[in-house]
Amino acid sequence: GGGHLMSLFLPFVWVPTVPVKNLTGSSPVNPALAGITGILMSAAGLPVCLTRPPKLVLHPPPVSKSEIQSIPGISHTCRKTTKKQAKKGKTPEEVLKKYLQKVRHPPDEDCTICMERLSAPSGYKGPQPAVKPDLVGKLVKCGHVFHLHCLVAMYNNGNKDGSLQCPTCKTIYGVKTGTQPPGKMEYHIIPHALPGHSDCKTIRIIYNIPPGVQGPEHPNPGKSFTARGFPRHCYLPDSEKGRKVLKLLLVAWDRRLIFAIGTSSTTGESDTVIWNEIHHKTEFGSNLTGHGYPDINYLDNVLAELAAQGITEESLVQEKD
Secondary structure: OHHHHHHHHHHHOOOOOOOEOOOOOOOOEOHHHHHHHHHHHHHOOOOOOOOOOOOOOOOOOOOOHHHOEOOOOOOOOEEEEOOOOOOOOOOHHHHHHOOEEEOOOOOOOEOOOOOOEOOOOOOOOOOOOOOOOOOEEEEOOOOOEEEHHHHHHHHHHOOOOOOEEOOOOOOEEOOOOOOOOOEEEEEEEEOOOEOOEOOOOEEEEEEEOOOEEOOOOOOOOOOEEEOOOOOEEEEEEOOHHHHHHHHHHHHHHHOOOOEEEEOOOOOOOOOEEEEOOOOOOOOOOOOOOOOOOOOOOHHHHHHHHHHHOOOOHHHHHHHOO
């Protein structure tokens, strides 16, 4: 029986009278238990590891109101979005005209939207736009060519916000906006350092989006949507680069690109508020989830994700009305 084995080893185990608190500050391990386990494992030829597994640290130490500071160079500490930032009432044809050149002699290749030849009429089978099905246009910046009919249909299926994204190379025309529901974004400095950024304090962002009813731009207009896990706390180092990321995130917030309504990749729930395509760090003092620190590439990665949504340093100049 196991009992005999234990009694064989017990005489060799030193049991201190005070519990040993390990260095990470987590709960004490019963030293007798640790000793016995170690002896049994080494007797069985198993490696003995005496370090505890790393501990998940989601939140910083408590921060009082008086310790919170506003961020130099950034006005206010809170942004709200309302139901709708007003849409410009232009027809799809008027919007697309700004971004297209007419192509008189279409190249001998497929339109990547409808998969028909550009030299043949558009194969789009939905509601018919008020455009001749054989007209072909070229996007001015990237040079990709499509049936005008197909581009109008694609525009009508999207957010209809006056912007267009090339379906081939993702080049953005106009200002891309999203469908984030109304909510609040708070941001301030707290007096604690992130792992890997011991030389500076931390920017804390708190997002809060209440549940509500989906609008015409959402997957199921008129149906309610849920909002789980709010308020969501996120962290950036209060360094020059961290402040730059915050400024760009504020542009993303104003353009409704931080959250969307869709199906959660973690729970599978539909009609719920989800992160869009800009990653945030929600784990303050560890990196067990992959959404924490240290992560030396994070600021560069998030700058690239912002750029993919059309948000760069130039956007900061444009937003300054």
